Structures are given as structure tokens and as C-alpha cells.
Amino acid sequence: MANDSQYKIASRIVATRGVREYRATIEALVTAQDTVLEIGCEWGTTTKLLTERAGQVLGTDISAVCIERGLAEHPNLDLRVLDAFDLNAVLRLDLRITKVYMDLSGLSGYRGLLDLIALINNYSTLLQPDTIVVKSGALKHFAQLCQPWPEQR
Numbered sequence: 001m002a003n004d005s006q007y008k009i010a011s012r013i014v015a016t017r018g019v020r021e022y023r024a025t026i027e028a029l030v031t032a033q034d035t036v037l038e039i040g041c042e043w044g045t046t047t048k049l050l051t052e053r054a055g056q057v058l059g060t061d062i063s064a065v066c067i068e069r070g071l072a073e074h075p076n077l078d079l080r081v082l083d084a085f086d087l088n089a090v091l092r093l094d095l096r097i098t099k100v101y102m103d104l105s106g107l108s109g110y111r112g113l114l115d116l117i118a119l120i121n122n123y124s125t126l127l128q129p130d131t132i133v134v135k136s137g138a139l140k141h142f143a144q145l146c147q148p149w150p151e152q153r
């Protein structure tokens with residue numbers, strides 16, 4: 001028997017393939033009312049584009065080397081070291097996040113798909129953003145194959 005409570009996440013999931021699609025969503029989806037968390041920001045190239053549209057943006061990456069380079073290139077960006085899987089640290093950010101941008105190396109192919117879906121589920125549950133934009137060709141391909149069966153009453 002299906003457990004209905006596991007389907008309560010409400011975030012819209014936008015799956016993109018490649019960095020061009022990932023960045024193209026910014027103009028379409030992000031507004032000045034948004035507080036955006038990017039996970040896997042590398043040295044902040046997309047974070048900078050997000051900052052041009054959103055009210056507040058925080059870029060995070062597991063690599064201290066990337067964050068150091070990002071801060072050297074863009075001293076005005078808020079870039080911090082954070083492991084995307086460290087959910088306690090994510091909660092400690094204590095921000096009312098409206099949009100999450102997710103671009104993690106190793107999770108964009110089919111082999112990482114289950115981990116990626118689990119992570120999306122965690123972020124949606126914990127932060128309750130209206131939208132999670134994910135750079136994953138595998139997730140986009142999988143989503144295109146899915147068709148929700150119409151509910152029968």
C-alpha cells in the first residue's frame with residue numbers, strides 16, 4: 001500500500017541538461033523576491049548571474065579551493081564552503097530559501113540519479129523552496145520518459 005505522506009514535497013523540480021540550459025532558467029524563473037541557494041557553485045560563475053536577478057544569493061561548494069578562487073574573482077559574492085550532503089550545516093544557514101540551484105559533479109549521470117533524487121527530496125522537505133533547478137542530463141531524460149497516470153476516483 002502506498003504511503004501518501006511520502007509524496008508531500010511541493011517544490012517544482014526543473015531539470016536541465018548542460019550549463020547553458022541551467023543558466024537560461026535564471027532569466028525565466030528568478031526574481032528580486034527570491035533568496036537563492038546554489039549548491040556546487042565552483043568559483044561562482046552562475047552565482048554571479050543569479051545575483052544580478054535575485055534579492056539574495058548564497059553560493060556553496062565542497063571545495064575550499066573553488067570558493068577561494070571565487071572570492072578572489074568576485075569579492076562581492078557570498079560564497080561559502082559547504083558539503084551539499086551535510087544537511088545540518090544547510091539548516092544552520094537559517095535562510096528562507098525560495099529557490100535552490102543544484103549542480104554537483106558526479107551526480108549528473110544515470111549512475112548518480114538515485115542519490116540526486118534523494119538529495120532533491122531532502123532539500124525540498126527541509127527548505128521548502130518553491131523551485132529546485134537541477135543540472136542533470138540524466139534527470140531531464142528520465143523526467144521526459146515519465147508520464148503520471150491520471151488519478152481514478
Ligand SMILES: C[S@@+](CC[C@H](N)C(=O)[O-])C[C@H]1O[C@@H](n2cnc3c(N)ncnc32)[C@H](O)[C@@H]1O
Nearest residue numbers: 040041042045046061062063083084103104105
Ligand atoms: C560543474 S561544477 C559547478 C559549476 C557551477 N555551478 C557553474 O555553473 O559554474 C560542480 C561542482 O560541484 C562541486 N561538488 C561536488 N560534490 C559536492 C558536494 N557534496 N557538496 C558541494 N559541492 C560539491 C564540485 O566541487 C564542483 O565545483
